[in-house]
Amino acid sequence: METTVSASDTIRIRVEPEMKSEVLAHFARKGTTVSQAVRGFLSEELQIPQSRADRLDALAASAEQKLSASGLAEPTMSEILDYVEEVRQERKADMAKAS
Numbered sequence: 281m282e283t284t285v286s287a288s289d290t291i292r293i294r295v296e297p298e299m300k301s302e303v304l305a306h307f308a309r310k311g312t313t314v315s316q317a318v319r320g321f322l323s324e325e326l327q328i329p330q331s332r333a334d335r336l337d338a339l340a341a342s343a344e345q346k347l348s349a350s351g352l353a354e355p356t357m358s359e360i361l362d363y364v365e366e367v368r369q370e371r372k373a374d375m376a377k378a379s
Contacts, residue, residue: 291318 295303307314347354355363 287315287319 303314307317
């Protein structure tokens with residue numbers, strides 16, 4: 281069953297012709313259109329949780345979904361903390377370069 285969307289406004293973007301061809305083919309293979317995919321993306325973006333706890337829950341759920349799909353082992357707490365510290369140091373170095 282196909283859903284009909286009655287849209288009344290337009291958003292335009294510019295992309296390279298090769299990218300446009302690839303994107304059209306990609307979504308055609310998935311049985312959808314670029315318009316449907318963009319509308320879905322925009323709807324999801326507008327539904328971003330507002331509270332910090334909600335954002336953290338959404339992040340954790342997304343990470344769990346991606347971890348399950350990847351087939352990789354779940355990282356240990358130590359690996360997570362090491363990664364967070366590494367990112368902090370990189371950001372600190374980037375901020376020092378920028379100033």
